[in-house]
Amino acid sequence: MPKISFAEHSYDCLANETVLECLLRHNVEVPSSCHAGACQTCMMRVIEGTVPTSSQAGLKPTLIQQGYFLACICKPEQDITVVVAGEDVITKTSATLLEKTLLSEKICRLRFQCQQAFDFQAGQFVNLHRADGLVRSYSIASLPSENVIELHVELIPNGQMSHWLHKELQPGDSVALDGPHGECFYINDKPTQNLLLIGTGSGLAPLWGIARDALAQGHSGEIHLFHGSRGSDKIYLQSELKQLASKHSNFFYTGCVSGEETPGYTAGRANEVALQQHPKLDGWRVYLCGHPEMVNGTKKKAFLAGASFNEIYADPFTF
Ligand SMILES: Cc1cc2nc3c(=O)[nH]c(=O)nc-3n(C[C@H](O)[C@H](O)[C@H](O)COP(=O)(O)OP(=O)(O)OC[C@H]3O[C@@H](n4cnc5c(N)ncnc54)[C@H](O)[C@@H]3O)c2cc1C
Numbered sequence: 012m013p014k015i016s017f018a019e020h021s022y023d024c025l026a027n028e029t030v031l032e033c034l035l036r037h038n039v040e041v042p043s044s045c046h047a048g049a050c051q052t053c054m055m056r057v058i059e060g061t062v063p064t065s066s067q068a069g070l071k072p073t074l075i076q077q078g079y080f081l082a083c084i085c086k087p088e089q090d091i092t093v094v095v096a097g098e099d100v101i102t103k104t105s106a107t108l109l110e111k112t113l114l115s116e117k118i119c120r121l122r123f124q125c126q127q128a129f130d131f132q133a134g135q136f137v138n139l140h141r142a143d144g145l146v147r148s149y150s151i152a153s154l155p156s157e158n159v160i161e162l163h164v165e166l167i168p169n170g171q172m173s174h175w176l177h178k179e180l181q182p183g184d185s186v187a188l189d190g191p192h193g194e195c196f197y198i199n200d201k202p203t204q205n206l207l208l209i210g211t212g213s214g215l216a217p218l219w220g221i222a223r224d225a226l227a228q229g230h231s232g233e234i235h236l237f238h239g240s241r242g243s244d245k246i247y248l249q250s251e252l253k254q255l256a257s258k259h260s261n262f263f264y265t266g267c268v269s270g271e272e273t274p275g276y277t278a279g280r281a282n283e284v285a286l287q288q289h290p291k292l293d294g295w296r297v298y299l300c301g302h303p304e305m306v307n308g309t310k311k312k313a314f315l316a317g318a319s320f321n322e323i324y325a326d327p328f329t330f
């Protein structure tokens with residue numbers, strides 16, 4: 012009889028009983044709705060042991076990789092420890108700024124060293140806490156192997172955190188980070204699949220991490236990265252991206268400027284240029300990061316162009 016450990020208690024699971032049925036039978040309150048594996052309300056995460064793969068049907072590959080499953084269709088075959096999705100154990104660590112570099116007029120790169128072990132995937136995000144309690148989210152541009160947390164921060168007019176990070180925070184100063192959060196990252200489940208990466212402004216941060224992670228893991232499908240902004244003041248890392256393209260024959264980079272025509276850049280919005288060049292996305296995986304309007308609008312368009320909903324990873328930088 013497998014045992015289910017949840018919130019510091021352990022429950023015996025009867026033969027043929029699901030995790031949800033077992034917890035409800037013991038009067039443990041956990042969210043649920045359809046009890047049929049459709050609504051995902053009962054999503055949990057296994058933190059010890061493994062769950063049958065059938066209990067992960069319909070979940071995004073990045074959720075599956077992190078151990079998420081649906082409690083209402085999960086009949087455990089071994090002892091497991093689980094948490095409700097969203098109540099996972101999140102690491103909070105102090106992080107010291109190692110280096111600050113201006114990458115364009117409006118974007119700076121911050122590299123932090125964490126004081127505690129901090130597991131993450133390139134493309135996930137952290138919440139950055141200032142000592143007075145101000146908190147903002149920033150996406151991780153570095154790979155775990157680089158042993159730093161790299162963030163790209165756009166200077167927002169009158170923006171409290173972005174001004175402070177650009178103008179005041181100095182190497183040697185510390186902040187607190189919690190995370191990692193989000194499911195916008197690369198996993199090597201379909202190495203020949205084509206990937207479309209579209210970002211605006213500092214939305215390049217997660218994509219820079221995801222593209223390099225995919226290449227480092229030997230992804231052999233095509234990887235097309237479109238980065239754009241209204242003006243060239245938020246376009247950055249062009250030479251690094253061009254270098255990456257010259258080193259990897261399956262990586263393609265297009266920098267787009269939608270305002271004034273700018274030599275060296277494709278004219279137009281990154282999302283529109285990308286979908287004009289790739290109007291059929293059947294079988295593709297799509298990553299969208301940056302301005303919420305662009306991300307949410309392009310999500311629908313990518314779906315209409317044939318990308319499966321489960322293959323679209325969207326990270327709107329909501330403010
Ligand atoms: C999941 C997630 C990931 C994110 N990743 C990044 C990242 O990698 N890099 C990054 O730079 N930002 C990122 N952001 C946005 C970031 O969290 C902050 O919202 C941003 O830095 C502005 O904070 P602020 O304190 O400077 O501005 P605030 O003081 O919060 O805002 C000042 C004013 O500017 C407006 N405003 C805020 N942001 C914008 C904007 N982008 N465009 C136009 N007006 C705006 C506000 O509505 C407000 O009126 C992310 C957000 C989310 C939710």
Ligand code: FES
Binds near residue numbers: 084
């Ligand atoms: S309750 Fe709907 S998927 Fe489990």
